[in-house]
Amino acid sequence: MRTTFLLSLFVLLFASCDKDDDSSPAGTPTPTDPVSISLNTIILEEFTNVSSNGSFWDSATNNPDPFIKVYKEGVLVFESVPISNAAPGPAYPLNTPSTGSMPVTINAGQSLRFELYDNDSETSYQYMTSINLTDAVSFIDNLDGAESFTDLIIYGPNDIALAISGDINY
Numbered sequence: 001m002r003t004t005f006l007l008s009l010f011v012l013l014f015a016s017c018d019k020d021d022d023s024s025p026a027g028t029p030t031p032t033d034p035v036s037i038s039l040n041t042i043i044l045e046e047f048t049n050v051s052s053n054g055s056f057w058d059s060a061t062n063n064p065d066p067f068i069k070v071y072k073e074g075v076l077v078f079e080s081v082p083i084s085n086a087a088p089g090p091a092y093p094l095n096t097p098s099t100g101s102m103p104v105t106i107n108a109g110q111s112l113r114f115e116l117y118d119n120d121s122e123t124s125y126q127y128m129t130s131i132n133l134t135d136a137v138s139f140i141d142n143l144d145g146a147e148s149f150t151d152l153i154i155y156g157p158n159d160i161a162l163a164i165s166g167d168i169n170y
């Protein structure tokens with residue numbers, strides 16, 4: 001305890017001696033830990049019409065019909081309506097809800113999971129990719145005081161990328 005106290009005192013003295021030399025510009029934001037993020041948009045940024053084993057999601061003449069499921073702490077909080085016959089190339093927003101609504105708020109320490117599926121019929125769908133962020137706030141926050149993130153690219157299996165955007169809340 002005594003050592004800790006002396007060390008603290010030393011740091012304090014050092015810090016006060018150093019104060020006059022502090023060249024940080026006035027108004028520089030002090031990085032702090034965000035309390036949450038709000039996920040505002042998800043875009044299917046990259047995919048091909050075959051999985052990584054070379055099989056077509058649908059067929060050589062039919063493209064997949066992708067939709068996203070979003071889970072917070074393992075609970076489904078958002079599901080998008082499928083994009084019909086999506087051709088690889090363009091980016092497709094996945095923000096029209098069939099379940100839940102945007103934004104989705106994730107608190108510090110909570111997990112966020114994305115699962116992308118190809119809608120094959122009203123009753124069957126096929127796994128395309130998944131991305132799990134164990135601690136989503138820590139993953140997105142880089143302590144630079146930013147208040148938002150825009151088109152942050154995250155990658156999942158089968159060479160699929162999502163672009164996510166939202167707010168960082170302090």
Ligand SMILES: [Ca+2]
Nearest residue numbers: 057058118126
């Ligand atoms: Ca399929």
